[in-house]
Amino acid sequence: MAMIIDGRAVAREIQKQIKEEIDGLKRRWGMAPGLGVVLVGDDPASHLYVRNKEKMCKDVGIRSEEHLLPASVSERELLALIHNLNRNKEIHGILVQLPLPAHIRSNKVLDAVLPQKDVDGFHPYNQGLLLQGAEGGLRPCTPLGIMKLLDSIGCDPKGKNAVVVGRSNIVGKPVAVMLLERHATVTVCHSRTAQLKDEVGRGDILVVAIGKAGLVRGDWIKPGAVVIDVGSNRLPSGKFVGDVEFESAKDKASWISPVPGGVGPMTICMLLFNTLRAAKESLQRES
Secondary structure (H helix, E strand, O other): OOEEOOHHHHHHHHHHHHHHHHHHHHHHHOOOOEEEEEEEOOOHHHHHHHHHHHHHHHHHOOEEEEEEEOOOOOHHHHHHHHHHHHHOOOOOEEEEOOOOOOOOOHHHHHHHOOHHHEOOOOOHHHHHHHHHOOOOOOOOHHHHHHHHHHHHOOOOOOOOEEEEEOOOOOOHHHHHHHHHHOOOEEEEEOOOOOOHHHHHOOOOEEEEOOOOOOOEOHHHOOOOOEEEEOOOEEOOOOOEEOOEOHHHHOOOOOEEOOOOOOHHHHHHHHHHHHHHHHHHHHHHHHO
16 A cells, blocks of 8 residues: 655645745845746636745745736737846746737747746756756756655655656656656656556656546556656546546555645745745845
8 A cells, every 4th residue: 555645744844944044035135035926817727826826925935926917918018027027136036827828929928037037947948957967947846846755755766767657848858857867767658658558567656747537547557666646637526636546556556646735735835946046046146
């Protein structure tokens, strides 16, 4: 029977450390990290997500500045706001909540954010540094949170077979690179992978981020594997489930992250982590 990886508990511990560091910044420099949040349109899920982020910002002492824009806003107007936030020295991180309306090019907007304020870690510059294994750069929040979860249970990827199901720029690709960086042997699978069951069965570490409820069956999983389920799928009943069949998987895995309560809390926590880091690096540049 698998042990549960409690993302909420891990996030609370990291948030405590973040708050202590921010309190120190306030005492020494009189400065609180500032996060500019840009939300376009009326998507209820996005609004709920942003409210949760703002609450957690307040809890640790990050100043959150919200910019709510109508769905009809033009791309030019949105880019102008991004440029203003780039110039604002009291804003150390910029979060553009996705998805954006269809008439706005998301890549153009995300690329307009200064790399040093890109707390989501989506800018090509930051992704390039990650791929090169270079020092510096802000890393994508969900993959960074996954690595923190592995650390929390003492799982060292070195020498292990890691299987990543999903190849998105937000989760799959960057977490594969982070696992490689930690000396795992990494296989990346996706919706067109032949014999997905066999590939999954080789994983000592399994990260599933493909967005399909219960895609990975419990009997596919290698006995004793560590399973990180990134999926968050709402069933017709309203229940949220992951991409892994949790009940059967926990009989095979040694550790497994639940949905909800696993990766989700870590994603927001890493946003706070990146905002603090961006603020500290801004101080270093100015000193």
